[in-house]
Amino acid sequence: MLSRLLKGPGRLPPIQPQQPTPELFGNVSVVVPTLNEAGRITPLLSGLSQQSYEVREIIVVDSNSQDGTPDLVKAKQQKDPRFRVMTDDPLPAEWVGRPWALHNGFLHSCEDSEWFLGMDADTQPHPGLVAGLVQTAIAQGYDLVSLSPQFILQYPGECLLQPALLMTLLYRFDPAGIRTEQPERVMANGQCFLCRRAVLAAVGGYTSASSSFCDDVTLARYIAAQGYKVGFLDGAKVLKVRMYEGALETWKEWGRSLDLKDASTSGQIWGDLWILSAVQGLPLLIILTYLIFLPTPLSVPQMLLLGLNGFLLLIRFGMLLAIAPSYDRTIAKGGWLFWLSPLADPIAVLRIFLSAFRTPREWRGRKYGMSAES
Template identity: 30%
Template sequence: MSRALATAVAAFHLVKTAGLLNNLAAFPTLRRAGRTVRAGRVSLLVPTRDEAGRLPEALPGLLAQDVDEILILDDESTDGTAEIARAVTDPRLRLLPGRPKPEGWVGKNWACHQLAEAATGDLLVFCDADVRLAPGAVGALRDQIDAQRADVFSVFPRQLTGTLGERLLTPLIDDVLLSFLPHQLLDAPAPSAATANGQLLAFSRNAYDRIGGHHAVRAEIVEDVALGRWARQVGLKLGLALGGDLIRVRMYESYGEAVRGFGKSMRAAHGGSDLALAASAGWHLAAYTLPWLRWRDGSLWRASALAAVAQRLLVNAKTGRGAYAEAVLPPVTALAALPVYAVAMRRTATWKGRDYPVPAGRIGDHTTGAR
C-alpha cells in the first residue's frame, strides 16, 4: 500500500510538472503595445460592494485606460464607496446606484447584469475593484483578444500577497491554472478545459448577448467558470492570458479573509459533494505534506517533495511574482488549506454580508438556457 501511494503521488507530480513546463512556453502574458487605433467602443465595468478600502487604489488605473466609458455600480454599499466614485471628475466615469437584488441572484452577478444593461460598448470589460491596472492594460488585453481570436477573454492578474497566510493560499490559483490547463486545450471540446476569471473578464457585446450574459449564471457562486463553460457550449472562442506587469490584484489581506474567500467557492467547485471535498483535502495532504514526512522511505517520496518545490519556483517565475522563498511552503500549504475545506463543508456560502445556498450541481450546469 505504501509503495502504491508513493507511486501515485510521484505520478501526480510528474503529470503536474509536465503541464507546467508546457505552459511556461505556451501561456501568454500581456505585454504593453504601442497605441493602436481600433474600431468599436469599450466599456470598463466595475461592480462594487463595500470597497471603500480598495477603490482609491484602483481608480488611477481605471482612469488611465483608453476606454470610452467607465461604469461603477454601487451595490448597496454602507462604507462610503459611492462617495469615493462620485468625487471623480473624469467625464467618462459614471456611478450607477444598484437596484435591490432579486431572489435567486448572486450579488456580483446581479451587479454585472446591471452594468451590462447600462453599457454602450462593443467590448464589455468587467473588472473587480481590487484589480490594479497599469496604463495600457486594456490595450494589451485587446491585442491578445485579437491574437487569440477570442469572443470571451479573461486575465489572471499577478497575485499580490502581504501576509504569510496569503502566501500559503492565494498563489494556488496560479499553480492550478498553469499546471492543469495547458493553454492549447482552450480549443478542446472538453468542458473541463473551459475556464474564465471574473477578476478581469471581457466579452464582445455579441458574445455576451448570445450566452445570455450574467442572467444565464445568475445563481452561480463561481460564475466566471460557469460563464466560460457556457460560452464553450454555445460555440464561442475562449481566450486567456496572465496579467504580468500590467494587471495585478491583492485578493485578500489576511489568512482569515483568504479562508473565507476560497471557502465560499470550494464547495461548488467540488460538485457540492462532501465526499469530494474530503477526498481532495486528503489527497493534497498525501501529495504535498506526506512526502516530507516520508523522506527517508524511498526515492519516490523524495522526488515528489522536490517536485513540489520546483513547481512553486516555476509558477512564481512564470507569473513574475518572484517571491522564490515561497518554495519552502508546499509542505504546510495543504495543512493551511484544511480550514478552507471546513468552510466549504457548510451548505451556505457567505460573502459581502449575504448568504447563498450552495447547489449540489456541477459548475456550469444550466437548466434555464440563455435569455
Template identity: 25%
Template structure:
C-alpha cells in the first residue's frame, strides 16, 4: 500500500503542477474602458434550431450592445418550435437584426456550419463573430472583443464565457467537463504564434474577414461536428494569429438544464474531441478518476488499514491537494466551494459520458443533435 500511496501522491503533484502553470498562462479579457481608436463594422452570426427557450435573451443581449456600428444575422435552421417566430418579432423592433430562413441542408454539410455559412454570405462586417443561440452578452462585449482584436493584432479571437448553473447535476457534472476542457487546452501554446497548438470555442469566435476568407471559412469545415476546434486549427495552420481567453465579464451561458441534457449534449461530440481514439478516451478517463476520485479512496484505505504514519500522511496530503485544486475550480466558476466535495461524483458521471459517447459513436456510426443524425464514419 505504501508504493500505491507514493505513486498516487506523485501523480497528484504532477497534475496540480500542470494545472497551475496552465492557468497562469490563461489570458483574460475585461470590459474596455473609454472609447476605441476606431470602430470596425461587426457582423454577429447566430445559428438557431429549436432554441425557443434561449433565443430571445441571446438576441436581445446582442441587439443592445454599446457599439456604434454592427449587425446581428440570425439563421432559423428549420426549427419546429417558436424559434423563428421569436426571431421575426425581434426583427420588427430592431433594424440591425437580419433574419434568414435556412435553406435545405446540402449533401456533405452539417447543420451548424451551413447555417453560419449562410449568415456570413450576407454579412457586411470587417469583423465576423460566430456564436450560439444560448449565450447572454453584457452590453460592452462587442466593444471589449474588438478592442482586444486590435490591441493584440489578432486574426481570430475565441472566448470562454462565465458558466451559469441551475440544477444539482449542472453544479456537479459541468464543472468537471469545463475543467477537463480547460486542462486539455494549452493556453500559453495556443496564444503563441510559434506553436502549432490551437483551439476554438463555438460560443464566441471572432475573425478578421480577410483571415476568415483566406483560411476557407465554414465551407472548409462543412462536415465537422466540432467545427469550432477545426476552424481554430485551420486558422493557425494558415499562419494567422489566434488567441484564446477567459471572458467571464463579457458573456455567460447556461448550456444544459438537466442530467439528461448534459448527457446527450456532451455525448454527441466528446469522443470526437479525442480523434475517435479508444486509447485516448480510456487514458483520459482513467487520468480524471486517478486525480479527482482515487486520492480520497487511497486515503480512506490507509485510514481503515491503520497504515503507518508516513503512508497515512502522504495519502492525506494528496487528498488535500485535490480538494484545494477542486476549490480553486469552484472559485473560477463562481461556485460555492462546498461543491468541490461533489466533484468525485461528477468525475464518475463524466467518465460515464465519455465511454457512452465512444460506444455510441463506434456502435452506430453517427451522432445526433436537435433531431438530426450525422454520420461520423
C-alpha cells in the first residue's frame, strides 16, 4: 500500500482544458451509450456541443429508451449537425448492454477519425475537454487514456458512502497519473474513454469485453496486454459526473462493479479483498474495540497493534485530503459528512465482498441471465 501511495508525488498533473490545433480537425468520433437517460443527459449534450472542431461526430447509441432520450438528441441535432442517434437493439445473448452499444457506435463511426471517445450520459464535460485530452494523449504517447472525474455530491448519505467506495479503488491500484507497468493492474474509467481508432480496430472493438460488467477496465487491460500504452489520468478540472442519486442507489449500482471481477483473476480478487480488509475495513473497528473493551494498561503486543491501526487510520484521513479536489460539494446537503467518510469504510469494504461473489442480474434496467455470466 505504501509503495503505491509513495508514487503520488510523481504523477502527471490534472488534464487542463485546451484549444484545438488545426491538425486535430475532425479527429475525434464521440460515442454515447444510452438507456432511459432523459433525466440527466442534457448537461452532457450541452457540454459536447461546446467542444470545438476536433469533434467530427457525436453518435448517441440508444437501446430503445422509453423516456424520450432520442428526442432530446434529435432536438440537439437541429442546432448541431454533429449529433446523430442510432438504435443498437436487439442485444445478443452473449453481450452486456453497455459494451454492445459502444461496439455498435464504433462500427458506425467515421473511419477517417483518428480517435474514438466513449462517454457516459451522466458526465458533464467542460469546454476544451476533448482537445486537452487528445493533446495530452499525443504528448504522452498514449494509445488509450481515460479520466477520473470530479464527482458531484448532493445528499448526506452519498457524502458519507461514496468517498469510502472510491477509496476501495485507491487502496488497490496506482493513483491517477501514474504509469502502471503490469497490464493486469491497469485502471480505466469508461465515463471518458479515449482510444486510437486503429488500436480499437486491431483488437476487434469491444468484443474482448462483450460479457463484462466493467467493460472499461476489461478492455483497457486487454489492450495493455497487447503492448499498447494505456493511461489513467486526473480529469477533475475538465469533467464532472453525477452518477447516482443518494446512498441507496450508490450502494446498489456503483458497488456491484467496483470489485472488477470481470477483469481480474480469482487470485487478484482474493488478494484485493485481503488488502481492503487489512488497511481500510478493519483499522477503525479494531481501534474502537480496543477503546471500548480492552482494559488498561495494554501489553506491548496490544500497543503495537493499536499503533499500527492508528497509523493506517491516519493515512486514511490523509488520503481523504488528497481526494477532496475530486469532489464537488457546492450543492451538497450535509457536505461536511465527506470528512467523516472513513466511518463508512467497513460498509464500503463489505459491499466489495458482497459484489465479488455475485454476478449482476440487472444493469441499467436490463435483466441478464446465465449467458451474461460467461
